Structure formats: structure tokens, C-alpha cells
Amino acid sequence: xxxxxxKSIDFIREAINDDLKSGRYTKVHTRFPPEPNGYLxxxxxxxxxxSFGIAEEYGGQCNLRFDDTNPAKENIEFVNSIKxxxxxxxFDWEDREFFASSYFxxxxxxxxxxxxxxxxxxxxxxxEDVKENRGTLTESGKESPYRNRSVEExxxxxxxxxxxxxxxxxxxxxxxxxxxxxxxxxRDPVMYRIIHEPxxxxxxxxxxxxxxxxWAHGQNDSMEGITHxxxxxxxxxxxxxxxxxxxxxxxxKPRQIEFARLNLSFTVLSKRxxxxxxxxxxxxGWDDPRMPTLCGLRRRGYTPEAIKDFIKRxxxxxxxxxxxxxxxxxxxxxxxxxxxxxxxxxxxxxxVIIDNxxxxxxxxxxxxxxxxxxxxxxxxxxxxxxxxxxxEDFRETPPPKYYRLFPxxxxxxxxxxxxxxxxxVKDNNGxxxxxxxxxxxxxxxxxxxxxxxxxxxxxxxxxTQARSAEFRLYDRLFLEExxxxxxxxxxxxxxxxxxxxxxxxxxxxxxxAKAGEKFQFERVGFFSVDPDSTAELPVFNRTVSLRDTWxxxxxxxxxx
RNA sequence: UGGGAUAUGGUGCAACGGCAGCACACCAGACUUUGAAUCUGUGGAUCUUGGUUCGAAUCCAGGUAUCCCAGCCA
Numbered sequence: 001x002x003x004x005x006x007k008s009i010d011f012i013r014e015a016i017n018d019d020l021k022s023g024r025y026t027k028v029h030t031r032f033p034p035e036p037n038g039y040l041x042x043x044x045x046x047x048x049x050x051s052f053g054i055a056e057e058y059g060g061q062c063n064l065r066f067d068d069t070n071p072a073k074e075n076i077e078f079v080n081s082i083k084x085x086x087x088x089x090x091f092d093w094e095d096r097e098f099f100a101s102s103y104f105x106x107x108x109x110x111x112x113x114x115x116x117x118x119x120x121x122x123x124x125x126x127x128e129d130v131k132e133n134r135g136t137l138t139e140s141g142k143e144s145p146y147r148n149r150s151v152e153e154x155x156x157x158x159x160x161x162x163x164x165x166x167x168x169x170x171x172x173x174x175x176x177x178x179x180x181x182x183x184x185x186x187r188d189p190v191m192y193r194i195i196h197e198p199x200x201x202x203x204x205x206x207x208x209x210x211x212x213x214x215w216a217h218g219q220n221d222s223m224e225g226i227t228h229x230x231x232x233x234x235x236x237x238x239x240x241x242x243x244x245x246x247x248x249x250x251x252x253k254p255r256q257i258e259f260a261r262l263n264l265s266f267t268v269l270s271k272r273x274x275x276x277x278x279x280x281x282x283x284x285g286w287d288d289p290r291m292p293t294l295c296g297l298r299r300r301g302y303t304p305e306a307i308k309d310f311i312k313r314x315x316x317x318x319x320x321x322x323x324x325x326x327x328x329x330x331x332x333x334x335x336x337x338x339x340x341x342x343x344x345x346x347x348x349x350x351x352v353i354i355d356n357x358x359x360x361x362x363x364x365x366x367x368x369x370x371x372x373x374x375x376x377x378x379x380x381x382x383x384x385x386x387x388x389x390x391x392e393d394f395r396e397t398p399p400p401k402y403y404r405l406f407p408x409x410x411x412x413x414x415x416x417x418x419x420x421x422x423x424x425v426k427d428n429n430g431x432x433x434x435x436x437x438x439x440x441x442x443x444x445x446x447x448x449x450x451x452x453x454x455x456x457x458x459x460x461x462x463x464t465q466a467r468s469a470e471f472r473l474y475d476r477l478f479l480e481e482x483x484x485x486x487x488x489x490x491x492x493x494x495x496x497x498x499x500x501x502x503x504x505x506x507x508x509x510x511x512x513a514k515a516g517e518k519f520q521f522e523r524v525g526f527f528s529v530d531p532d533s534t535a536e537l538p539v540f541n542r543t544v545s546l547r548d549t550w551x552x553x554x555x556x557x558x559x560x
Numbered sequence: 561u562g563g564g565a566u567a568u569g570g571u572g573c574a575a576c577g578g579c580a581g582c583a584c585a586c587c588a589g590a591c592u593u594u595g596a597a598u599c600u601g602u603g604g605a606u607c608u609u610g611g612u613u614c615g616a617a618u619c620c621a622g623g624u625a626u627c628c629c630a631g632c633c634a
Binding site: 008010014033034035037067069070072073127130131134135136137138139140141168169171172181182183184185187190192193194195210212213214216217232233234235236237238239240258260265271313314315316317318319320321322323324326327329330331333337338342368371372401403404412413414415416445446447454455456457458459520522523524525546547548549550551552553 | 562563564565566567570571572573574575576582583584585592593594595596597598626627628629630631632633634
């Protein structure tokens with residue numbers, strides 16, 4: 001067990017501590033139970049980190065169990081992607097990979113047991129009638145006319161349902177509880193429904209009946225000896241049913257504890273909405289770097305460490321909450337700042353000619369790979385007469401407090417020399433296309449001999465050695481802080497500029513960077529190499545920009 | 561009077577009858593060969609009304625707001 005550095009622990013760990021102390025349970029065994037009907041996203045990362053993390057902390061175990069009780073929605077590809085994503089985050093279930101479908105036989109025998117106890121019955125009502133007779137939130141329901149069939153008839157009917165004698169929707173098995181219960185989940189909930197097609201991805205056509213969530217989840221938890229079944233607040237209303245089944249069966253009963261799911265500002269997390277983003281082409285796929293899916297975040301350049309750190313910062317509670325995406329960005333910046341190598345890249349090139357620098361000369365200058373980490377070493381970067389700088393680092397007429405290059409001003413080229421702007425060349429449209437400078441030979445390496453200071457240091461690339469590269473700059477997908485509001489609202493607040501593609505240059509060494517490698521482009525942001533990269537054209541995804549104080553200052557100036 | 565849950569700075573999370581604290585965000589400054597990072601500092605919160613108590617974010621009662629529940633989805 002971890003003795004938390006900070007003594008405060010969340011309510012789940014508190015409950016587990018109580019259970020261990022009281023002897024209600026003698027170990028901790030959790031489970032992560034995804035339905036294989038979609039990709040894992042950042043919200044799942046929270047659930048997963050809680051269940052796997054708590055098991056780890058208490059020296060217990062966490063099972064991976066696929067909740068595959070509905071063949072209409074599930075398939076093996078999702079099973080595989082889910083496993084990949086969990087492993088990527090750094091969690092492992094060892095040999096405890098389970099499927100709800102593996103328990104179908106045993107579950108069936110438990111259903112028979114309930115029927116024999118008179119606690120379950122086959123209902124022949126149509127779907128409409130079942131709905132009609134369930135009542136409303138304020139009115140109690142009506143009992144089914146089939147509610148009091150004999151045990152023998154119920155068993156016979158269920159058996160024939162299982163054998164495929166009846167069409168989809170014609171009958172269901174229901175628990176006999178209380179049609180007047182104020183908790184809708186207790187108004188004779190459906191246990192089995194008939195589904196002939198499609199075949200189940202694991203059991204094929206063996207089964208024609210499939211258990212509902214409520215008639216599978218708790219039972220599977222029990223069968224696996226789970227002690228703490230941690231889930232979403234949405235299942236709070238299901239807990240009485242979870243316990244009713246196990247009590248009636250007389251089986252071992254885990255404790256279900258619910259916590260608030262993760263919501264993120266400027267993000268949608270509901271499966272339906274994510275699906276529409278993909279299907280309707282607002283993004284390029286489930287792993288589009290703008291998606292909150294784990295595969296999307298991975299491609300964007302997020303690290304497992306940052307995601308886990310983020311989840312830790314979010315905390316665990318029962319309040320409905322919406323986390324500021326800035327917290328996620330802060331977590332990835334912290335991680336990448338510590339670990340990523342620095343490189344120079346020019347996203348929007350502007351040509352600078354250093355008139356007093358010898359025409360054919362090329363110098364190899366030393367540059368640190370990570371100023372914060374001397375162990376990261378240094379590299380050589382070529383310098384010559386013609387270089388590229390970023391357009392944002394030059395202004396013909398500088399606004400107040402602009403320290404970068406402008407006519408008459410001197411700046412430092414990172415790791416190289418001081419240069420002073422002497423002249424500019426414009427094209428027919430009046431756009432500056434060339435900047436002329438002189439350099440101070442006594443400022444080699446960026447240190448002036450006379451000790452004079454310059455306010456700005458800018459990044460650059462030597463024209464001849466620079467390699468072309470594509471930069472994909474991602475911004476938030478939605479303009480509204482809470483795009484989940486409303487059904488279609490999220491589509492109307494899509495950010496038209498969520499992706500900007502720029503063609504610029506990078507240091508020569510980066511042309512061989514491998515997909516997934518991460519760098520900080522100095523003064524620009526953190527980038528990760530995209531799998532779309534080719535030998536001719538490396539592609540860099542911007543994971544997150546650096547904090548940009550200047551743009552804030554400039555914005556303030558414009559607002560005045 | 562359907563049932564269940566939750567209310568603490570802008571956003572989250574703590575404080576478990578005894579000085580309301582932490583992170584992110586915001587703001588100011590120091591430092592800086594990244595206007596980054598780092599460091600220092602400022603401001604700002606207990607849903608509401610009553611009650612219990614020497615003392616209430618915490619306990620009690622009422623009110624209000626928000627979330628979940630009427631799938632043969634999970």
C-alpha cells in the first residue's frame with residue numbers, strides 16, 4: 001500500500017481502507033470492463049487509471065474484462081485496439097484477460113436458479129407493451145400478465161429462447177422484483193433478450209439470447225472474485241439491482257463504488273458524437289490528432305506519463321465536473337519540457353541575407369540538445385550567409401515592446417551571432433521577401449565580446465542545409481467551452497481552423513526522424529513525428545505550443 | 561413532495577467540529593543565449609435560510625441549483 005505523500009486520499013481509497021480494516025474484504029481485486037464497441041478515449045484513461053492504479057497500490061490485481069454482451073455492436077478490432085491502448089498507458093492484466101461471453105453458460109445456469117426461486121419469468125409482451133407497462137418516473141408500472149407463469153413453463157420457454165425457436169424481440173427473461181419501485185431499474189428489469197444476428201465475435205451462433213448489462217456485470221464481477229467494482233456515477237441507480245441479483249443468488253458480492261466520469265472543456269467524449277466526427281469527415285479518423293481518443297492523443301504526441309499525470313491532477317470525486325483542457329496541456333508540457341530534445345525549425349520561412357558574411361563559408365556551431373539537461377549533450381548545426389528565420393520574428397514596423405528583428409535592431413541568432421537589420425526587399429505586393437543584415441564576427445556562439453545585450457534571441461536555419469518539412473498545427477476542435485451541450489450543438493461550433501498545415505524547414509538531422517519521436521522546436525512548441533512522414537518529407541504534428549507571453553502582450557495592445 | 565447523487569476562488573481537488581489549502585488558469589516581478597523553462601509574489605471561494613455549538617465548509621432542518629434513471633444499450 002502506498003503511504004500517500006500528501007495524506008489526503010480520495011473517497012474510494014478511503015472506502016477500501018475501511019473494507020480492509022473491517023475485514024469485509026481481505027485483498028483488493030478490481031476490473032476494467034470496456035465494451036469492445038469503440039476506441040478508448042481520455043475519459044476511459046481515468047477509469048482505467050483508477051482501477052489498475054488502485055489494484056497496483058494495494059498489491060492487488062486488476063482484470064481486463066470485455067463486456068461483450070451485445071453482438072450487434074461489438075467486434076474483435078475494438079478488442080485489439082483497446083488492449084493496445086491499455087498497454088500503451090503502461091498497465092498490464094497479465095493472464096487475466098476475460099470476456100463476459102466466456103461466462104454465458106454459467107450465467108445461464110444462474111438464471112435457471114433464479115427462475116426456480118420464482119424470481120425470474122419469461123415475458124411474452126411486445127416491446128411496446130413492456131415500455132407502456134413500465135410506468136413513468138412518477139407513476140408506478142403494471143405487472144405483466146405473464147409474470148406468474150410456472151417455474152416449469154419459464155424454464156421450458158427460456159430453453160427454447162436459447163435454442164433459437166423464437167424470433168428477435170418476441171420474448172425476454174425478466175427479474176421479478178417490483179413494478180412499483182421508485183427506482184426504474186427495479187421494475188422487473190430484462191435479463192435476456194433474443195438476438196439471432198449478427199453472430200457474436202467470439203461465440204458465433206451458439207447463443208440466440210444475450211444477457212443485458214445488469215444481468216452480466218455483477219455476476220461476472222462475482223465469478224471473478226472482484227472486491228471493488230469501480231464505475232461511473234451513471235450506475236449508481238443500478239447498484240440496488242447489482243446487489244439484488246447477487247443476494248437472491250446467494251453468491252459472493254463485490255462492492256460497487258461510483259465516481260464522476262471525466263469531462264473536458266472544448267472536447268466531446270460521448271461515443272455517439274465522436275463517431276459522427278469520424279463518419280461525417282470532420283476529422284480524418286479515430287486517430288486524428290485532434291481526437292480525444294488515446295490513439296489520437298498518441299499520434300498527437302502525448303505521452304502515457306503525461307496522461308497519467310493529468311489523471312492524477314484531476315483527482316477522484318463524485319461531483320459532476322468539466323476539467324479545463326489547459327490542465328491536460330500543462331501536463332504534457334511538463335513532461336515534454338523535461339524529456340524532449342531541442343531542435344530548430346522554421347515554420348513560415350523568411351529569407352535573411354547576412355551581407356558581411358563570407359559567401360562560401362559554412363561554420364558548424366555547437367547547440368545544446370536540452371539546456372535543462374546537460375546529459376542530453378550537444379549537436380552541430382551549420383551556419384552560412386543565407387538563412388531562414390520565422391516570419392513572426394520580423395516586423396517592418398514593430399509594435400511597442402517588440403524585441404525581435406526590425407530595421408535598425410540587433411538580435412541574437414540562437415547559438416550563432418548577433419545580427420542587425422540593415423535593409424529589406426519587397427515584392428510587387430509590398431510583402432517583405434528578403435531581409436538584409438550584418439553580423440558581428442565578435443559574437444560567435446551568441447556571446448558578444450563587449451558584453452552588450454540584445455533583447456531577443458531568435459531561431460534560424462541555414463538555407464542550403466535546411467530540409468523541407470510539413471508542420472501540422474492543431475488547435476482545439478470546438479469553439480465552445482462545452483460542446484456536449486445539446487445534440488447537434490457540437491457540430492455547429494466546430495473550429496474551422498483546428499488544423500493548419502505549413503511547409504517550412506527543419507535541421508538536417510531531422511529528415512531521418514522516426515514516427516513518434518518528439519522534439520521541442522525552440523520558441524515554437526512540442527512536435528511529434530507523424531507516421532505520414534516520408535524520406536523526402538518528414539511530417540511533424542504540433543502536440544502543444546509553448547506558452548506565448550508575447551502573443552498575450554500583443555493581443556492586449558490590440559484590445560486597447 | 562417520484563427515486564438516487566452532488567454543491568468550496570475562473571476550473572478541478574483537499575480540509576472529516578478548531579487559522580479554508582493545493583494544482584491549473586489569471587495578474588505582477590526576478591532571471592534568461594527559447595518572450596519557454598525556473599523562481600518570487602498578488603488577488604480572488606465554502607449554494608441559500610434557519611438551528612445546534614465557545615467555535616460550523618464540516619452536524620441538524622427547510623429551500624434552491626445541477627447531474628443520473630422511464631433501451632430488449634453499456
